[in-house]
Amino acid sequence: MDINTPVKTIYGGHYDKYLPEWTAVTETLQGEFAEYLEEILMPRVDPTDVPVIHVRKSGMMAVLTRLKDGLGFSFLTDYTATDEESEPRFRLVLQLMNPTTKARLRVKVRLSDQETAPTLIPLWEGANWAEREIFDMFGVRFEGHPDLRRILMDMRWEGHPLRKDYPLRGYQVFLTPEPLDPELLK
Amino acid sequence: MSDSNPKNFKTDLPLDVARWGIPSTYDVTVKRDSDDIFEDSKVLVNIGPTHPAMHGAFRCMARLNGEIIEKSYCEFGYTHRAKEKLGENRTYHQFVVYTDRLNYCSALINNVTYAMAVERLMGIEVPERAVWIRMMCAELARVIDHLICVGINAVDLGAFSYFLYGYHQREKAYTLIEKLCGARLTTSYTRIGGLMADAPEGWEKEVKDWVKETRAVVDEMDRLLTENRIWLKRTKGVAIMNREDCLKYSFTGPNARAAGVDIDLRRDQPCMFYDQVDFDVPVAQTGDVFDRYFVRMEEIRQSLNILTQCADRIKRGPIWAEDKRTRIPEKDQVYNTMEGLIHHFKFFMTGFNVPAGEAYTSFEAANGELGFYIVSKGGPTAHRMRIRGPSFWHYQGLDPMIRGEYIADLVAALGSINVIAGELDR
Numbered sequence: 001m002d003i004n005t006p007v008k009t010i011y012g013g014h015y016d017k018y019l020p021e022w023t024a025v026t027e028t029l030q031g032e033f034a035e036y037l038e039e040i041l042m043p044r045v046d047p048t049d050v051p052v053i054h055v056r057k058s059g060m061m062a063v064l065t066r067l068k069d070g071l072g073f074s075f076l077t078d079y080t081a082t083d084e085e086s087e088p089r090f091r092l093v094l095q096l097m098n099p100t101t102k103a104r105l106r107v108k109v110r111l112s113d114q115e116t117a118p119t120l121i122p123l124w125e126g127a128n129w130a131e132r133e134i135f136d137m138f139g140v141r142f143e144g145h146p147d148l149r150r151i152l153m154d155m156r157w158e159g160h161p162l163r164k165d166y167p168l169r170g171y172q173v174f175l176t177p178e179p180l181d182p183e184l185l186k
Numbered sequence: 187m188s189d190s191n192p193k194n195f196k197t198d199l200p201l202d203v204a205r206w207g208i209p210s211t212y213d214v215t216v217k218r219d220s221d222d223i224f225e226d227s228k229v230l231v232n233i234g235p236t237h238p239a240m241h242g243a244f245r246c247m248a249r250l251n252g253e254i255i256e257k258s259y260c261e262f263g264y265t266h267r268a269k270e271k272l273g274e275n276r277t278y279h280q281f282v283v284y285t286d287r288l289n290y291c292s293a294l295i296n297n298v299t300y301a302m303a304v305e306r307l308m309g310i311e312v313p314e315r316a317v318w319i320r321m322m323c324a325e326l327a328r329v330i331d332h333l334i335c336v337g338i339n340a341v342d343l344g345a346f347s348y349f350l351y352g353y354h355q356r357e358k359a360y361t362l363i364e365k366l367c368g369a370r371l372t373t374s375y376t377r378i379g380g381l382m383a384d385a386p387e388g389w390e391k392e393v394k395d396w397v398k399e400t401r402a403v404v405d406e407m408d409r410l411l412t413e414n415r416i417w418l419k420r421t422k423g424v425a426i427m428n429r430e431d432c433l434k435y436s437f438t439g440p441n442a443r444a445a446g447v448d449i450d451l452r453r454d455q456p457c458m459f460y461d462q463v464d465f466d467v468p469v470a471q472t473g474d475v476f477d478r479y480f481v482r483m484e485e486i487r488q489s490l491n492i493l494t495q496c497a498d499r500i501k502r503g504p505i506w507a508e509d510k511r512t513r514i515p516e517k518d519q520v521y522n523t524m525e526g527l528i529h530h531f532k533f534f535m536t537g538f539n540v541p542a543g544e545a546y547t548s549f550e551a552a553n554g555e556l557g558f559y560i561v562s563k564g565g566p567t568a569h570r571m572r573i574r575g576p577s578f579w580h581y582q583g584l585d586p587m588i589r590g591e592y593i594a595d596l597v598a599a600l601g602s603i604n605v606i607a608g609e610l611d612r
Contacts, residue, residue, distance in 0.1 A: 007306060
């Protein structure tokens, strides 16, 4: 028993309810952006709960703009990353929702170490802090981000804690509070 | 101290920067004009991280023009406990206790959502009684979370006695939770595939009595504050976050519904038995402090209705899914049989394996959408344990929300979006 086993009390009817929309969206994307799509994982076939669309970094903005403005997936539920410990190292993971039908979708972008990604603030202003958190935790940089600084850790911190090679034990002690840059309020 | 600092970090900042975070060179002098003394008088105000009105360790720096906030900059992270990293290095069973410390005002909802997230990856269906108890837990937690939110919001604006009405009921609810799992705040009540313990005999009847009492108290609170002229002046039209901005900033839960975003995951993405109970989803239109307060008050009533329905329909039965992988052996077995002892030892020392796969499981928590994105590559620990806390996105919306408002309304706005440091910093 795994993720593809239907569980009645945890979104039991979702697969049947959303399959037509998922199929329509993935077919539309395959028709329009075939050169940008790397692979598409579908639930019940692959071990995932919703379709996962792997997009090339070059087509990231185009596909996401189409998903947001044309295909109804206009709600950015979550934006995070994972460290896969193999090349390409990072995956940016976006959880999108259609606020009308409540269908969900996951978009992934593969990034190698030291590679930057375009900022998504033009599409969703809420992506601002999410990108800062990804930078803080994984060290992925975003081009065009207006304020790419650490968000959870101290500004003086060294290392990116959610990378898999980050040591689990150790100290970085700061004896003075973290100063706030007055430029931020100008 | 220097021994525990192997890297020997030093700061070469002047003392005033180190202490206050503001260099004295920054121009904070007030320009005085003969006609209007407040014209263009810029002042920086630092609120927090340990200011009583911030309710947790947040910091907000605001640039004021007179009393108006022109720009603000919010900082947090003071309660960061590396939960996502812990999720990658603890077994799925060990992680249950960490979920309590997300939104500590409604710890039971976090427990329930986390248990669902792992069960979904493993394809486990918990028995009916466990599902009903989980639903009751979630609604009980929602009521106490909303009571504390509206209560604290009122305290910040000067209505202290109102808060005490709600707080009294909240204490009684905590006693009910204590009967369930022995803890009041950090419950750790759910287990993967079941519950820590069954609800005691007659617990649902006690909940029903409490619901009846609370309904009367909520009505009384409503009469006390909702039509109060001072309350209306302090909250109506203050700190508006309209529908478009809510969608841009990924607002969910009562804060989004206050602005007309008609999404409630209990209704729109039904899990457990929410499709079998009858409840309404209150939605307001303006998105100001008053609407957020009003939506929460109405949600308390709806949650009380759900609680009554659950208490009526709950039946005796098993609370554990009979799945060999996750079932914790009974103590009788552990102490009296060798197989039981080995099973117990293996369960707690190495944990159970979760099949490879990934899932984003979300539930309507008291503040909004709480989601667990778990990537498993097999094995007893997760490859990635992402926690989507609603407060993270709500706190981000505070800056556009309070721009152009009075400094005194910052406190009202912050209290009304109910940012909880635990799930903000994780």
